[in-house]
Amino acid sequence: MNESKNGWNLAYTAPRDSCDNYAQCGPNGICRISKIPVCKCLKGFTPRSQQDWDLQDWSGGSIRTRPLNCQNRDGFVKVGANFPDMLQFQLNTSMSLNECQTQCSKSCSCTAYATPLISDGVSGCLMWFGDLIDIREPPGADSNINIDIHLPVSELESINDLDKKKKRPTKLIFILTTVGVLISGLILGGTLLKIRLTRQGEVQNTEDLELPLFDLATLSAATVNFSSENMIGEGGFGPVYLGNLSDGQGIAVKRLSKTSRQGLEEFKNEVNLIAKLQHRNLVRLLGCCTQGEERMLIYEFMQNKSLDNFIFDQDRRTILSWPKRFDIIMGIARGLLYLHHDSRLKIIHRDLKTSNILLDENLNPKISDFGLARIVGGDQGTARTKRVIGTYGYMAPEYAFDGKFCVKSDVFSMGVVLLEIVSGKKNRGFSHMNHSHNLLEHAWLLWKEDKALELMDECLKDSFVECQVKRCIHVGLLCVQKYTEDRPVMSSVLFMLGSEEGANLPDPKEPGFFMGGSSSNEETSKADPNTNTVTVTDLEAR
Incomplete structure (x- = not known):
C-alpha cells in the first residue's frame, strides 16, 4: 500500500468484507462471507446468466426456477438471513403468523414474509414484493433471523428430495466428497480467476482498493481555479465547488478551509469511512487530493444540491x-x-x-x-x-x-x-x-x-x-x-x-x-x- 507524503495511509482500513457491498449478489441472491463462492441463489432460484455467474459476476442476480401457482398451491421455505432492503414492502402489525403466510401465498407478487419484532411484545407481518435485494447470511448457526421465501409446491418437493439425498452418504463418502470438493474448488477457483483476470485485462485486489488520488492541477482546471462562480455550498469542512472533468463527468469538490474547525482527523475519517460504502441512499466518494497543503474530497455531483x-x-x-x-x-x-x-x-x-x-x-x-x-x-x-x-x-x-x-x-x-x-x-x-x-x-x-x-x-x-x-x-x-x-x-x-x-x-x-x-x-x-x-x-x- 502506498502512503502519501503526509505520513498517513489513504487505503480503506476499516474491518469490512465484500458482503458489506450493497446488492453484492444481485437480486434474489444471498451473500455468505464464510463460503466459497461467496454468492448463492436463494432456494428456488437460478442464475439469470450462468456464464456471468461462472465468472463470479453476480450483479445480474437470480430468477425463479419455476413460476408461482398463486392458487393456494404454493408454499414457503425458511432461510436464515438478514431482512432484504425495503424497496417494496408492506407491514401489518395486527396480523398473526398464520394470517401473514396466508396473505402472502395468495399474491403472485409477494416474494417473502417475516414476523419482525416492532417493539416490546408487538410483532407484525412484513411482506416483500418483487425482487429481494441485499440479503446476507448472518454469522453463526444460531441466528434467529429468518425470512420465508414464497415458492411453488413443485420446487419445494425438489428441495426436500435434495435435502434427503444429502443426508444419505456414509462417513467415508462424506469425507471423500468433501476432499474432492475442496480440490475441485481450488482447481476451478484458479481457472475462473485466470479467466476473469484475462477478461478484465488487469489484476484487481478488491479488498485492498485504495481511494483514487486526484492531482491539484486536474481539480483546478475542473473548477476554473476554484472560482467563486463554481462554489455551490459551504459547510463546517469548507467550501464545495462544482467541477467538470475532461471526460465531461460532473464532480463536487469539498475543499478543507484553513480556518475550519474540522481538520486532518475529520478528513481522514471521512476517507476511511465512506470509501467503500455502497448504497443507493449514500453519496459516492470518487477520490481525494492531498497535494501540498491541500485536503480535498471529490464526490459524485448531485444536480439538485441539498434537501x-x-x-x-x-x-x-x-x-x-x-x-x-x-x-x-x-x-x-x-x-x-x-x-x-x-x-x-x-x-x-x-x-x-x-x-x-x-x-x-x-x-x-x-x-x-x-x-x-x-x-x-x-x-x-x-x-x-x-x-x-x-x-x-x-x-x-x-x-x-x-x-x-x-x-x-x-x-x-x-x-x-x-x-x-x-x-x-x-x-x-x-x-x-x-x-x-x-x-x-x-x-x-x-x-x-x-x-x-x-x-x-x-x-x-x-x-x-x-x-x-x-x-x-x-x-x-x-x-x-x-x-x-x-x-x-x-x-x-x-x-x-x-x-x-x-x-x-x-x-x-x-x-x-x-x-x-x-x-x-x-x-x-x-x-x-x-x-x-x-x-x-x-x-x-x-
Whole structure:
C-alpha cells in the first residue's frame, strides 16, 4: 500500500468484507462471507446468466426456477438471513403468523414474509414484493433471523428430495466428497480467476482498493481555479465547488478551509469511512487530493444540491409534493438503516441534517458528509467523547449534554429531519405567533391536542395522504423522545413508516427539550454557523 507524503495511509482500513457491498449478489441472491463462492441463489432460484455467474459476476442476480401457482398451491421455505432492503414492502402489525403466510401465498407478487419484532411484545407481518435485494447470511448457526421465501409446491418437493439425498452418504463418502470438493474448488477457483483476470485485462485486489488520488492541477482546471462562480455550498469542512472533468463527468469538490474547525482527523475519517460504502441512499466518494497543503474530497455531483434548499425555500418547496417527500423520507431511513445495521460494524453518522441530504437529478436522497461519523463495535451500545461536534437543533440531548452517542442519537436526528420535511420549517429558528417553542415542542403540543395535521406544510394540501402524514409525524415524535431507551431503532422506524393505515404504533413520550424555551435564544459558540463545537470536560471515555 502506498502512503502519501503526509505520513498517513489513504487505503480503506476499516474491518469490512465484500458482503458489506450493497446488492453484492444481485437480486434474489444471498451473500455468505464464510463460503466459497461467496454468492448463492436463494432456494428456488437460478442464475439469470450462468456464464456471468461462472465468472463470479453476480450483479445480474437470480430468477425463479419455476413460476408461482398463486392458487393456494404454493408454499414457503425458511432461510436464515438478514431482512432484504425495503424497496417494496408492506407491514401489518395486527396480523398473526398464520394470517401473514396466508396473505402472502395468495399474491403472485409477494416474494417473502417475516414476523419482525416492532417493539416490546408487538410483532407484525412484513411482506416483500418483487425482487429481494441485499440479503446476507448472518454469522453463526444460531441466528434467529429468518425470512420465508414464497415458492411453488413443485420446487419445494425438489428441495426436500435434495435435502434427503444429502443426508444419505456414509462417513467415508462424506469425507471423500468433501476432499474432492475442496480440490475441485481450488482447481476451478484458479481457472475462473485466470479467466476473469484475462477478461478484465488487469489484476484487481478488491479488498485492498485504495481511494483514487486526484492531482491539484486536474481539480483546478475542473473548477476554473476554484472560482467563486463554481462554489455551490459551504459547510463546517469548507467550501464545495462544482467541477467538470475532461471526460465531461460532473464532480463536487469539498475543499478543507484553513480556518475550519474540522481538520486532518475529520478528513481522514471521512476517507476511511465512506470509501467503500455502497448504497443507493449514500453519496459516492470518487477520490481525494492531498497535494501540498491541500485536503480535498471529490464526490459524485448531485444536480439538485441539498434537501434544505427545497423544503425551506418559499418557491422551491412546492416542487416537493407529498409523494416525493415521502419517498425522500423512506430513502433517508433506508440509508441510515444500512449504516446502523447492514454494515458488519455499526456506523454512527453524528451529523444527520437536511443540509447533509443531497438530491440527485430525480430528487432521490443520498446521505453525505461523514467527517464526524464513527464506527462502533456490534456489541458496543454507547460511546463517549470529550469533544462534541455537531449541529444545534439536530443533536440528541445525551450527546449535546454529556458527549454520549449511539445509534439512537442518529435516530433523534432522523426524527428532527422527518418533522422538518413534513412541516417545511426548521427546528432551530422556528417561530410561532402564540408561543416561543421550537419545532419539536410545537409538534408535541399539536399531537397532544389531536391537531397533528396542522404541522403539515400548507403547500402540501393538494397532494398529501392524511394517514401517511400523521404516521410520519407520529414516527418523528417517537424518534425525538427524550430518553434513548424510548426511541426505536432504524429497522423499526422503517417498518413503522411503511405500515398500513391503522397500524398500532406506540404512543410517543415527551421529546428532548434541550434547546431551551425560546427558539430565538442562540447558543454561544465560536464555530461556523453550520457546525457547532462544544467541549465537555471531566468525562471518562468508555
